[in-house]
Amino acid sequence: MNPCHQGGPLAGLRIVEFAGIGPGPFAAMLLADMGAELVRLDRPGGSDPYSKTIVSRGRPTVTVDLKDDDDRAGTLALLDRADALIEGFRPGVMERLGLGPEIVLARNPRLVYGRMTGWGQEGPLARSAGHDITYMAVTGALAAIGPAEHPVPPLNLVGDYGGGSLYLVAGILAALLSVGRTGRGQVVDAAICDGAASLMAMFSELASQGRWSDRREANLLDGGAPWYRTYACRDGRHIAIGPLEPQFYALFRRLTGLDSDPDFDRRDDPVMWPTLRRKLETLFAERTRDEWCRLLEGTDACVAPVLSLSEAAGHPHLAARETFVTVGGTVQPAPAPRFSGTPSAIRPPPGPLTLIEAIARWSGEGSFRS
Template sequence: MKPLSGLRILEFDGLGPVTFAGMVLADLGADVLRLTRSAAAGAPTFTDVGGEVLHRARPAVAVDLKDASDLARVHELIASADALIEGFRPGVMERLGLGPEVCAARNPRLVFGRVTGWGQTGPMARQVGHDLNYIALSGALSMMGEPDRPPRPPLNLVGDYGGGAMLLVTGVLAALLEARTTGRGRTVDAAMTDGSALLTSLFHALGARGLWSETRGGNLLDGGAPFYRCYTCRDGRFVAVGALEPQFYAALLAGLEVPAAEAPQFDLAGWGGLHARFAAVFATRDRDDWTAHFAGTDACVTPVLTLSEAPRHPHNAARGTFVEQGVVQPGPAPRFGEEAPTPAPQPAPLSLDEAVTRWT
């Protein structure tokens, strides 16, 4: 039995955060139905994007939301659902006759989860954009990358997934807990600008104390510190160094054979010289040599693994962090016990009638 077993969640198919949130909720045991655009609706589904990984554990149900009969059947599903998640631009669900007020009238305990870039309100709410735009506006992007180059996109992890999907999941679960007590659902407005801004909380706190500069690459956690950054090894691969605490830094210096008296940790004026010195030392050995060299120490030195290497690492293999199910993919997280959870595969599609029968 998984933690969310028994919960019914209706996912309106989309890209980015909604798809990831649907996967997480399904991995946790919720019965998720993913409503996709039918051929009659005149638009393709997003199956090729999410594939068998992001669309695992829940069936696709093809619908034409402009067809009165299909729309009526979707209303039946809403009446039986605990939550609904969607990522359309503001106003789209309302135009389809599926806005929060209409759904609440049909099912007062329904939690209506919405995730967008700019949020449901504000002067930019209806403007188009993507992950990069949202994290640019929140201030998060300004801290990424080298100081003498434009900010570097951190994939779509900060906006779509961290600030969007994960906060959508958090908001939906919080509202579901409340609905159990009150019998009333809520509308969850998860905006990627809000969420990615929330992720920068530490840096606002540090800045208020004069401990964070807006000069990118000059701070403790943005690659400015020589003991918290990545280095290139002889073979062109990389190691990550995270020796923040003094005792860990001492272990790093010992492993690099750099005298402590020549490398004071928090002499910011000397960080540039230490960067160069550490880089020269790391360039003398291959990545895996350094990995073996620092194994068992407190220097906080780890190899930077590629996507194909990560599943084979002994730690990940021992924990079952990755699974092979059609393709190699990350397993569900977090865990609720010692056994590694196995994701359910992507099931066969359901017809709309079959979906309604399933929930009635």
């Protein structure tokens, strides 16, 4: 993989990103990796984007004062030439700046107007502050994660990035396909609370069938099942096991010497789960994490080491796939997903750019606007 290869499946796509935090910039990073040409607009005195070389990779930042008439006019001129925009302000902010959808889409009817918020553009909480943990809390996602004693936020992966960034990217790309058919752009209202709720679809289905309990550590995939959880090893590091299917479970038992213990025949009986967990805790404490990996990893027993972020890049599988790459001396995740004909890439760090230069750069027609 060439991490700085030019092109990508979104080559020719022009996107204006209004600087923000969290899910908006991450969505912009994904689109830039896939070849879109982005210009990031930040306020004077805003945070230095070049100190965040991973999430802000692949796109230049232009300083603009959106309360200044000339800068606002220049921003509108840039949006006239864009295919999409990303903004993550509270509802009403872009409208007060004179950059709301009504004005912008009247000038550029083909524009896809991507809005990234926690609560969405409407509803009782729409103008309230919040963060990933609060959006997850009201959707049922947070209540389902963690030990029985209390919920635990899974970093901000499920809300900000899973329910936010990925849904915004999907929405923008879907709206661009619609532009190709209809010639008309539209607003994409990507709310983290909506996306996090959508991510819970499988568990909503299980609950509707009476197969999911509201109690944590009482279900198949939340650490309740003894064969789908993590265990401490002799060296204090952890191993993750997940032999869900019967044939994988049988292999797991055979390789670990548990096939002769009749208690493990009753794996689907929740009454037995505390007993099975205790036995597995004792078993895994007998060897180090790496010793268990030499026995089990790479087999259909579905076992893997729990690696720290600093360890992950050195894992043989991830190293072979170049899942992590080093660019400018910084180790970072490579673009995902992968494309066979138009590979994604991390672009070289862009040089300084002014608003006038950004407008001039986009003076011609792009492939997404033809």
